[in-house]
Amino acid sequence: MAEETANEKTYYAGRPSVCRHCGALIGANEVSCLQCGAPTPIAFQVARESRTKRFFRAVLSRPAPFTVVFLTVNVFFSILMYLSGGSENYSVLASYGAKINALVDRGEWWRFVTPIFLHAGPIHLFLNMYGLLLLGPYVEKLYGSAKFVVFWIVSGIAGVIASYLTVRPDLASGWLGSFLFKATDNPSVGASGALFGLIGVLFVFGIKYRRELPEEFKRSFGIGLLPVILVNFAIGYAGRGFIDNAAHVGGFLAGIALALFTDYLRPESRARTSFLWRAAQILSLALVIFSFYKIATHFSAPPPTIENAANRFLSGRGGVEAYIEAINKGEQAFLIAFSNGDARAAEEGLRALDYAPHLDDEADGLRNELKALLLRARALAQTSQTENRSPAIGKQREDLLLAFESWRERFRLWVELDGHKYGIRITADGTRPR
Structure with missing residues (x-):
């Protein structure tokens, strides 16, 4: 028997009830009292269900093109890296734009951008792209494509900057130091900083708009994301040494900061994008394109061909x-x-x-x-x-x-x-x- 609550009154679906205004007996499926006309508990349930359906229909029917675009770009670069000799090979990672502090210090600032679209191996790619497919459409449909692009790229850059700042051999000890800091300047790549940025956005979204969200959204976002956040940071702690936790923390904090000062597109709103957000979207995408142009001008890995991939695989370099x-x-x-x-x-x-x-x-x-x-x-x-x-x-x-x-x-x-x-x-x- 399903129990429902409406206006702090409990009733049981499928059973008659008593009108809380006049005391008359009300049939099980009546939406108003036949004696005084007051709405019954089931009326509140129907209204709430209609509002939830309208919210879901209005929000989730929106397109999410840039989620697909970013996923495609990540897969594309992984294929190119494989054809150049393997996305887990150091020289290939460095040539395609991995974050390496020594190269950033030599003036290659574009390495703060390019790692967001690179991955070291198929498992790394699969996990991050699976996360993008889960979270990306929600953020893009709730906030619009322009804001989603800015969230993704800015959070990703913030994660790479955090990774850059935490290559500190002198601090990479103890439980907290080994979690945040790195003892060696190894290549760092991956979209996980941007993904944690999306988690930060949805975390703030669920708290900031909790009074106007349907129950299903309240349970999924905001405080409901705490278990996901804690589990991911616990996995990062267990995998410290090969998981770049600083990038996760940097991306997460950037997503929180962006969402605090950004409104989402409400169900009744038309999906219009302001000039400032459209300009920010274009500038963000231009920054990515220019960064990979700089990588192309400094490229030193073998060209992406099937022959190079086979040679690298056979030689085990x-x-x-x-x-x-x-x-x-x-x-x-x-x-x-x-x-x-x-x-x-x-x-x-x-x-x-x-x-x-x-x-x-x-x-x-x-x-x-x-x-x-x-x-x-x-x-x-x-x-x-x-x-x-x-x-x-x-x-x-x-x-x-x-x-x-x-x-x-x-x-x-x-x-x-x-x-x-x-x-x-x-x-x-x-x-x-x-």
């Missing part, structure tokens, strides 16, 4: 191989810059070393030392182009060459002692294959 390639390129660039005075070669070597993945602290130290030597070689090359060779420059070149040979010996020692852990060895021609 990954982080170790990318590190080896970067060190080899850095050494070659040093020798060219030092011998020929080619500052441009030094730039290419520095960029290759910036793309080198983290293996361990000693490997990182050796890479950074080689970068410092390359910077000195570049400075000498630039000086040689504007000044005649002087005794001072000759002494600098001599010191630099000695420092480079010292670095080579230390690198060789590291390979002999620790290279077996990564399958690295020194060969006669100086390369270090896996």
Whole structure:
């Protein structure tokens, strides 16, 4: 027997009731008292059900085109990355626009935008796109496409910025430090910051408009989202070290902030978009397009072809191989810059070393030392182009060459002692294959 409540009075569906105004007996399905005309509890139920249906019909019948657009773009880039050698490969992630602090610090600010549309592996892609399919249509239909686009992109950028700011080896300890901060500058990609932004929007929506929402919306959003939020942060804590929790927190807080100052499109409202929101939508999309244009101009991964994907899969190249390639390129660039005075070669070597993945602290130290030597070689090359060779420059070149040979010996020692852990060895021609 279904129990219903209306105007703080309880009645049982299918049973007669008593009029609360005149005390007359009312039939089970009557909507008003036959004696005094007062509305019965079932009248309130019918009115409430009609209002709920009108709300759902008006809101959920709206289109959600940009949810599909964003999902398609994410899948598209995952396919391109796979064809370039794999979306879990370090050099491919770096080339397509992953957030890497060292590259951002070199001026590649567009890496605050591009990671929102990139994913590391099919499972990562599936989970985030499933979340987008669940949450995206609600936010886009409740707020309109223009606001949804701004929510997604701004929350995603906020998540990437939070990830950038929390690469702090000195703070990555303890239960809170290990949750928020990262000890290494590994590539960070994914739409989860933007997804947490949508969760933040729906959380505020359910609380901010709780007085005018049907019961079903009140249960689904607002306080009803707390279990989902807590479970996701608990999963992030359990997976700290490979889940970028700072991006989740940054996106969530950005979504909350945006929703606090934004009205939703009420059922009776026409889906008209103000000039400011339309302009913000266009600017957001233009920022994404321009950011990927910058990635294209700096692109250094193999082109997306089936042959490259097959070769990468068969060779099993990954982080170790990318590190080896970067060190080899850095050494070659040093020798060219030092011998020929080619500052441009030094730039290419520095960029290759910036793309080198983290293996361990000693490997990182050796890479950074080689970068410092390359910077000195570049400075000498630039000086040689504007000044005649002087005794001072000759002494600098001599010191630099000695420092480079010292670095080579230390690198060789590291390979002999620790290279077996990564399958690295020194060969006669100086390369270090896996």
